Amino acid sequence: MSTTTDFDFIVIGGGSGGIASANRAASYGARVALVAEGPLGGTCVNVGCVPKKLFWNAAHLATSHELAAGYGFSATPWDFNWGSFKSHRDAYIQRLNGRYAEGLENNRVTLFRGHGRLRGKNQVSVDEKTLLSAAKILLATGGTPIWPEIPGAELGMDSDGFFALGEQPQRVAVVGAGYIAVELAGVLRALGSDVSLVVRRNHFLHGFEPMLREHLMEAMQTQGINLLAQRQVRQLRRDANGLCLDFAQGDCHGGLDAVLWAIGRRPQTSDLGLVAADLATDDDGFLAVDKFQNTPVDGIYAVGDITRAPALTPVAIAAGRRLADRLFGGQSERHLDSSLTPTVIFSHPPIATVGMSEIEARERYGDEQVKCYQSRFVPLLRAFQSEPERTAMKLVTVGHEERIVGLHAIGDGVEEMLQGFAVAIRMGARKRDFDDTIAIHPTSSEEFVTLR
Numbered sequence: 116m117s118t119t120t121d122f123d124f125i126v127i128g129g130g131s132g133g134i135a136s137a138n139r140a141a142s143y144g145a146r147v148a149l150v151a152e153g154p155l156g157g158t159c160v161n162v163g164c165v166p167k168k169l170f171w172n173a174a175h176l177a178t179s180h181e182l183a184a185g186y187g188f189s190a191t192p193w194d195f196n197w198g199s200f201k202s203h204r205d206a207y208i209q210r211l212n213g214r215y216a217e218g219l220e221n222n223r224v225t226l227f228r229g230h231g232r233l234r235g236k237n238q239v240s241v242d243e244k245t246l247l248s249a250a251k252i253l254l255a256t257g258g259t260p261i262w263p264e265i266p267g268a269e270l271g272m273d274s275d276g277f278f279a280l281g282e283q284p285q286r287v288a289v290v291g292a293g294y295i296a297v298e299l300a301g302v303l304r305a306l307g308s309d310v311s312l313v314v315r316r317n318h319f320l321h322g323f324e325p326m327l328r329e330h331l332m333e334a335m336q337t338q339g340i341n342l343l344a345q346r347q348v349r350q351l352r353r354d355a356n357g358l359c360l361d362f363a364q365g366d367c368h369g370g371l372d373a374v375l376w377a378i379g380r381r382p383q384t385s386d387l388g389l390v391a392a393d394l395a396t397d398d399d400g401f402l403a404v405d406k407f408q409n410t411p412v413d414g415i416y417a418v419g420d421i422t423r424a425p426a427l428t429p430v431a432i433a434a435g436r437r438l439a440d441r442l443f444g445g446q447s448e449r450h451l452d453s454s455l456t457p458t459v460i461f462s463h464p465p466i467a468t469v470g471m472s473e474i475e476a477r478e479r480y481g482d483e484q485v486k487c488y489q490s491r492f493v494p495l496l497r498a499f500q501s502e503p504e505r506t507a508m509k510l511v512t513v514g515h516e517e518r519i520v521g522l523h524a525i526g527d528g529v530e531e532m533l534q535g536f537a538v539a540i541r542m543g544a545r546k547r548d549f550d551d552t553i554a555i556h557p558t559s560s561e562e563f564v565t566l567r
């Protein structure tokens with residue numbers, strides 16, 4: 116190994132949290148090293164939010180075309196060219212990779228390409244060739260898709276494999292019940308694939324406000340997504356008709372071109388040299404941190420998907436920046452409060468949600484304290500459809516002041532509505548503050564300030 120190079124701060128992982136923290140620390144004058152394997156930007160930029168949202172945009176355009184017919188446009192279907200879309204998408208992502216590299220260079224962060232591993236509490240090796248040392252080390256190595264441990268699993272693909280596909284699969288089964296499963300199932304269906312969604316229980320999106328998932332389930336079934344509920348996959352095999360899923364329940368689902376495993380993600384902590392620094396993960400591979408991102412070992416910190424914080428890019432970024440503010444910016448109490456984290460699921464239709472579900476609020480505050488307001492309506496955009504997809508909204512309030520503790524919506528445009536409402540709720544908005552706000556008409560978001 117080469118001689119040790121000394122820094123103030125070493126960050127392992129060039130994804131959302133790691134890059135944000137490295138840049139912020141360097142902006143305070145710290146000497147920062149970033150150790151990164153894989154393309155810069157990590158999951159979000161390369162195999163997560165960005166390619167997913169570009170796919171969602173493509174799917175949105177495809178479905179808008181159906182709507183346009185009602186407005187008098189010609190109903191000739193557009194042809195979607197998967198290959199051309201992919202090459203535009205890949206080129207865009209490459210530009211983003213370049214911008215991240217430029218950003219690091221401009222901030223004077225020293226980039227080491229390779230696998231980082233702890234070599235004690237203050238040292239990190241890069242590909243076992245270079246040794247770096249620093250009093251402060253941040254672990255931000257993110258997560259990776261989980262594969263089922265069943266015969267034939269390798270015949271399927273994970274979300275990384277989905278983004279690498281050169282051609283559109285025509286008959287696809289998506290296995291999983293989380294947001295990635297419903298998002299990718301929705302995208303594929305909107306782009307014309309024949310899609311089944313295989314879930315172990317009766318429904319998907321566990322933990323979300325039930326109104327949202329019930330509405331989405333109805334919409335997906337109307338769109339022609341085949342929901343195979345209460346199915347546990349026992350094996351995947353190939354026969355003369357293509358891929359075939361065998362279920363523990365005894366039946367099977369065959370004739371498939373592709374099977375997408377979207378059954379969760381696990382933190383990438385197994386090859387980080389944690390033992391060398393006296394660190395250990397919990398049984399699921401996560402690192403424990405306190406509200407300041409401190410691990411139990413002094414001088415070693417963790418942010419993002421390797422912690423149990425919500426696995427979202429803005430959460431990883433905010434945690435990474437706040438940590439740097441605290442360690443190098445003189446802001447000793449700076450930390451992330453990830454309660455009231457707003458979230459959008461880019462399903463078809465999209466879901467926007469912040470705060471507690473009605474069930475959570477009733478459990479926390481008791482039935483007498485909780486009052487909910489709901490609405491379900493046809494948005495004006497869909498006025499000319501014979502069977503229009505509806506929009507649904509719900510406010511969860513508590514106490515005599517009716518403080519808003521949850522806001523949930525599903526329907527056209529909600530993905531862009533949520534951010535401002537999340538600010539208001541964070542500031543302690545009450546129902547009457549919403550009522551006192553003049554509506555913007557005609558929009559769907561006005562419904563939130565006119566609910567009775």
Ligand SMILES: Cc1cc2nc3c(=O)[nH]c(=O)nc-3n(C[C@H](O)[C@H](O)[C@H](O)COP(=O)(O)OP(=O)(O)OC[C@H]3O[C@@H](n4cnc5c(N)ncnc54)[C@H](O)[C@@H]3O)c2cc1C
Nearest residue numbers: 128130131132152153157158163231257419420426427428
């Ligand atoms: C399909 C999909 C869609 C998503 N959509 C959204 C969305 O719409 N909105 C949203 O907010 N979030 C979304 N996410 C989640 C989001 O991508 C993650 O929460 C976020 O990227 C986590 O950031 P991170 O910094 O913890 O890790 P990552 O971004 O995963 O970065 C970790 C980096 O560390 C590198 N690395 C790992 N081990 C080492 C090592 N030992 N040495 C050097 N480098 C290493 C990895 O290669 C990777 O580049 C999505 C994720 C997926 C998979």
